[in-house]
Amino acid sequence: MSSAPQPFPTPQEPSDAPRLLELGPAPEEPCLRADAARNRARLLEAAARLIAEHGVAGVTMEAVASAAKVGKGTVFRRFGDRTGLLMALLDHSGRQLQADFLGGPPPLGPGAPPLERLRAFGIAVLYRSAEQLELQLAAQPEACRRFSHPATQALRTHVTMLLRQIVPDADCELLAQTLLASLDPALIHHLTRQRHMPMARLESAWVDLVARVTRTRPPV
Amino acid sequence: MSSAPQPFPTPQEPSDAPRLLELGPAPEEPCLRADAARNRARLLEAAARLIAEHGVAGVTMEAVASAAKVGKGTVFRRFGDRTGLLMALLDHSGRQLQADFLGGPPPLGPGAPPLERLRAFGIAVLYRSAEQLELQLAAQPEACRRFSHPATQALRTHVTMLLRQIVPDADCELLAQTLLASLDPALIHHLTRQRHMPMARLESAWVDLVARVTRTRPPV
DNA sequence: AACTTAAACGGACCTTGGTCCGGATCGTAA
DNA sequence: TTACGATCCGGACCAAGGTCCGTTTAAGTT
Numbered sequence: 001m002s003s004a005p006q007p008f009p010t011p012q013e014p015s016d017a018p019r020l021l022e023l024g025p026a027p028e029e030p031c032l033r034a035d036a037a038r039n040r041a042r043l044l045e046a047a048a049r050l051i052a053e054h055g056v057a058g059v060t061m062e063a064v065a066s067a068a069k070v071g072k073g074t075v076f077r078r079f080g081d082r083t084g085l086l087m088a089l090l091d092h093s094g095r096q097l098q099a100d101f102l103g104g105p106p107p108l109g110p111g112a113p114p115l116e117r118l119r120a121f122g123i124a125v126l127y128r129s130a131e132q133l134e135l136q137l138a139a140q141p142e143a144c145r146r147f148s149h150p151a152t153q154a155l156r157t158h159v160t161m162l163l164r165q166i167v168p169d170a171d172c173e174l175l176a177q178t179l180l181a182s183l184d185p186a187l188i189h190h191l192t193r194q195r196h197m198p199m200a201r202l203e204s205a206w207v208d209l210v211a212r213v214t215r216t217r218p219p220v
Numbered sequence: 221m222s223s224a225p226q227p228f229p230t231p232q233e234p235s236d237a238p239r240l241l242e243l244g245p246a247p248e249e250p251c252l253r254a255d256a257a258r259n260r261a262r263l264l265e266a267a268a269r270l271i272a273e274h275g276v277a278g279v280t281m282e283a284v285a286s287a288a289k290v291g292k293g294t295v296f297r298r299f300g301d302r303t304g305l306l307m308a309l310l311d312h313s314g315r316q317l318q319a320d321f322l323g324g325p326p327p328l329g330p331g332a333p334p335l336e337r338l339r340a341f342g343i344a345v346l347y348r349s350a351e352q353l354e355l356q357l358a359a360q361p362e363a364c365r366r367f368s369h370p371a372t373q374a375l376r377t378h379v380t381m382l383l384r385q386i387v388p389d390a391d392c393e394l395l396a397q398t399l400l401a402s403l404d405p406a407l408i409h410h411l412t413r414q415r416h417m418p419m420a421r422l423e424s425a426w427v428d429l430v431a432r433v434t435r436t437r438p439p440v
Numbered sequence: 441a442a443c444t445t446a447a448a449c450g451g452a453c454c455t456t457g458g459t460c461c462g463g464a465t466c467g468t469a470a
Numbered sequence: 471t472t473a474c475g476a477t478c479c480g481g482a483c484c485a486a487g488g489t490c491c492g493t494t495t496a497a498g499t500t
Contacts, residue, residue: 034496064483072451074450078345119426122426181407186366201394253466255479256466260477294479
């Protein structure tokens with residue numbers, strides 16, 4: 001039933017990935033046949049050019065393929081799917097950031113106290129994301145629709161209101177957004193199904209989070 | 221340029237939405253032609269049946285249309301797109317939850333102190349989401365891939381490590397997940413582009429969030 | 441250099457989301 | 471009841487993502 005010869009045994013970018021955790025120049029695909037590596041590069045370059053010229057919407061798999069003078073199948077074998085291609089494009093700046101906080105200068109890199117590093121980290125991510133919004137969103141089609149859905153808005157309003165009563169002097173709207181983000185269905189799925197955390201843990205994490213977030217400022 | 225007669229002037233579920241903010245039975249579409257309302261109901265029913273029989277993957281727009289004995293175009297006019305249809309299916313339980321925390325009994329509904337209501341709220345959302353994961357995810361295709369992306373994992377590992385040094389006795393993994401969720405590109409896009417918040421506000425919200433989350437417990 | 445094999449290639453093909461528009465229906469007003 | 475305009479319906483049509491498989495080729499092996 002599963003012994004059929006899968007046409008594309010490499011639906012995902014296979015390598016150049018796990019090593020990232022330990023900090024990775026991880027140049028590119030290490031063990032690719034010469035032609036494969038060449039085509040991979042051409043595809044990425046073609047995709048980048050297409051984005052520059054016609055925006056992310058212009059990045060059609062066929063367009064990329066023909067711009068790189070390559071068959072369509074090749075694109076899919078190399079990157080799995082459209083999202084995979086987009087993520088590969090994003091990878092470069094991802095690696096950059098990673099290098100910065102793993103080995104760069106403080107306060108992002110090691111050397112500064114943890115709290116300061118954490119602050120710097122968030123701000124770095126914030127601005128980096130802001131730059132490549134178009135690409136980031138294209139890789140997550142309609143990820144932002146959930147925020148404008150009326151039901152979601154209702155939840156946000158409710159949480160904001162509760163927060164206002166508890167910590168009136170905070171930016172309750174954004175705090176609410178954060179709290180809700182931690183209840184995102186996709187996140188719950190990831191945590192329970194892929195990382196096998198029991199619901200009880202999520203539940204107590206929520207309670208703890210609420211406690212931390214609503215704790216009034218201690219006397220300095 | 222934009223005066224061309226749009227074929228589907230109602231790309232999104234037009235009504236039965238804004239009222240949600242004030243609590244809404246908002247029965248269904250109020251002003252639909254009789255046949256339209258009938259078809260809408262048949263489509264929702266057909267979709268639900270298809271899900272029950274073949275899982276969410278079996279919910280093809282054509283399948284739903286023919287199961288409801290209706291043309292394909294009708295499905296799109298009514299629900300805009302596939303996601304719209306799925307969201308409409310989700311809407312029911314969304315309304316239920318909303319009714320609960322807006323007018324239901326404490327601790328979810330009014331009557332309990334805000335802090336308790338907030339706790340109960342999160343737990344309610346948590347379990348409700350857990351039930352309809354399949355549907356929720358189908359409405360947000362590949363929303364969960366971002367969590368397993370190696371770059372994301374690296375960020376998570378890093379933040380977790382920093383947190384361990386600051387608040388060793390917390391569930392740092394989940395706390396990290398929450399912090400990262402507040403930096404999600406889609407969220408940033410929503411906040412800056414759709415709700416027009418300046419980056420500076422996000423930035424200071426991040427700093428504040430970090431401060432709150434890492435604050436050590438006051439002496440009770 | 442000839443041989444072998446696993447891997448890569450290309451592009452026809454399939455599926456499915458989404459669009460268009462001529463014709464059927466509903467609701468209403470005379 | 472009839473007429474009429476707004477709304478809706480249906481299903482052919484299109485584009486783009488994704489799959490398949492026969493053919494080609496890189497890279498060892500003898």
